[in-house]
Amino acid sequence: MELESSIEDFEVISPLGRGAYSTVYKVKSRITGNIYALKVVGKNKANQAKITKRIINEIKLQSQINHENVVKLLQSFEDDINYYLVLELCSGGDLFSYIKFEGKLDEQETKRICEQIVEAICCLHSQNILHRDLKLGNILMTEGRNYFGLAVQLTDLEEERNTLCGTPNYICPEIVSRKPYGLSSDLWSLGCIIYACLTGSPPFESPDIQSTLLKVKGKEFNLPKQLSLIAVDLITSLLNYDPMTRLNIFQAREHKFFNHNKKRIPSLFTHSLSPIPKKIHDCEYFESMESSRFIPSQNYLLYSNSKKSFSSANKENIYIDNIEKPYKTESFPLLSTQNLKPFVHKLTNGELEITNKGWVKVQIGKRILEISGDGLTTIYQGKTIDIKTMKKSPAKLYKLGTKFLEVVKSKTPRIIIEEQGAKCMLMRNFPFPNFEADFLDGTRVTYQVGSEIFTVFTINGQKIEINPYIGLNSEEFKLSKILEISMEGLKKCLRQEKYII
Template structure:
């Protein structure tokens, strides 16, 4: 079932400027209409067809009408019904406006245009039955989300352009493109709607010069009364793109006069957070001179679309939370780049895009990389001495245990040291621990620290004051493509790593010139990207595409400052585990991170200056770092304790 919400919340300065303002003599009429609408019949009959409809809840309000949910009692089909009281269109020019909207909209048939079904009237109202969109509008989504990711913006813009191109081919100008007029169906398809201000395209010399639309989206030529053309809709499209990416219109100010001045001068800011391709496309769409703006056919060929990931579908969860895009979804953009690099050489891009739907065989070839990666197989067994040598290198191993006088209670610092020291005992081997005993020992070492802390930590309401994060390394982005290749991630120092399905690991260092390869725990091979050994070419290719994908499509996961410190040990992933609630990652030096999906909170445990530190990134992406010994002494709130307990369960599950 597909749904339309006709009215949506708008930012400041967003009301239409060409709607009539009620005069004082009309106020009584308006109050009367409000009373009438409250008493409006629940069952409405179309006298021409005999059909009966049940009026439901209010979906929105407009200048002339209210929009209601309305159900056909004979078929149970649900519509969005625009109900316009005759009293609101009593003047000839008002009625002409409604008739023009009906006549224009009923002729439109396109999958990205809100469908017009039927209209009728009785002695009180005019009824227009439209497609019903359950996900409401982009304005509602943005109000909840604040900003959208670039892949989402590409997804929505592609559909808007499709619908707008159809309108322009019919020589129709929308003249009021804004987030509140883009409706989203049950299946997350976008529909362009609300044709109350739409008009037929006139010859250049006869174009309409009325200032008409929503203030924040008006083009310079409309404000200057130079006439409406297709270029004005393109300008509004640029405003829409900007608003989706940054959460506010490009020309919004606290003063309408200043907003108009900014529009006339095409003066706006482009934050550094936007990608270069996004900045370039917005700049072309918001060109001051109409002739300088791109044609609709050229927009989708811009690098913002061709060089970035465009999802085929969006989950309904995108209405309230940011999606996490993974390569494991059918991402054609990844396949066409990887296949071109691995099998096509310098294949012509245009030709490649044209044959995108014929990539099935080439995709199968890419899948075969997994078998190629098995050429290097890690040892199934590690001798006990090697495990002990590896563990002795962990920072926690060097922490001395302070002597405790007989009869004296150990301090919190003593307790944590005892916990850490006790965690370095032997461990049992497990085939689930990436086929490596030493990996399991690292996991059990970290688990002992968590367990000891939770067993000795008192309850508390507040998180203790932290000393700061220092040079913490943590995972800022990740991609699960283990159904084919492995698990990829990016560290805060911009190192990109992939733990391949065969157990080997490869890291691309921040300089993007050096690769570290680990066939076994602690055994590293180093080579430059310009001199890749032949038997590593396939893995390096996949590594580079993981790096490119995360750079282009994924956001960092918190406010911790990304930093590079050449004195820090090189981290590489030993094991990872996903549950229905969280993602766990364990690294070679004992750094342990858990990302919780539902609220995007994170826990990171690591060692700094021979002391365990715990960092908590809350749902607002704000981080707090403190000594684990402080938790032992002061405790922590229940929500953090619960996350720590869940993290411990994931960690112990991996080696049980």
């Protein structure tokens, strides 16, 4: 079978996601007609960020993984400009957005989801592969599988790494304290994921990274009373501050929380690579392919009658199958247009509007949904309806109105302060508001509370994405004063909003 070996062998259909160093596209093979996800990593950016070895390592690791819960890297190639990774097309939204939309999950659903995440981690750890960035935002829905990565190869099971990597809400205390860490750090992250599924938010969540890290270091988290004793036992065994006595992944798999009916062999997975399959699930990535953690996705989940599953975005892929979710309109939040100005956004087949009276009006074709400014009254086609029992058609319009309102709030300042000549603004979207700092020379810095990446728009038109928590390269260091002012302005905005705990 002839395989694609250059970018000319693919037709780009649409972009799927973008990270600091890579872009992922939905592509079609000109040879087979199959649909894939193509991850493109620029060599110049990789060299500047000193991640070339990591990219090569990722390719090597993903080519080794072959497990029913792990999406395969189908093939890879490179040219003078880019590295190219051809992946199965995963999709359907992430676990963070799912929980944000549905609310906390019951124990049965949590078991069904996390059991399959555990199986994938077993596969990785059996091959001495550390993931390092397990989180809700990296678990995506597909029609049967899961994808996640940013792993490093450990030469043996007890070897440790000293680099600071991961996401604050799921980062283990040994990393926060900059101590050596190993495979057990993934188990801490797993504990945070299970906790978040059962309660609706991670155990150490705070509005800013510094507060989160202080909570982790200070062992500050609470276990809600409604959790079962078995769930509490599993979570506390995973969120053990001593990595030496923390459960390993095979012990976690056999915990009473997971009802195992089939025999398991806790040994190395030894599967050979399979050829490129003839049929790929035609789904799309919902989150950008960067390590973006718990930023709310702009793409809320769309439900259908088909079975869907969760998968992790950004790396080796874990699959979860046999999840079928009914359409739950009662999960829709009440809307509020308080302090928002009238605004109209035109669509090709309608319009979205915040009226002079503060109502949200959604018009698609001949269908019209109106929501009062306090969210207590909803009118569809001239008749008042209950959002808890509304049917699919008005529910879709309501969800569209919700997203529209979130976008407007993300661009409407709630707090404005001056910080060393910069105009710093905290926006109205919640719970993770956008932040912007505008400097007198035209430089602009944007950020979303809870994320890791600050984006700097320079006066010469450059867009530079910076994670100040993992050190700055020479180019980024020149912007350190701008970042320092922006972060101080952000801190003052958050204090004024009483975000910091």
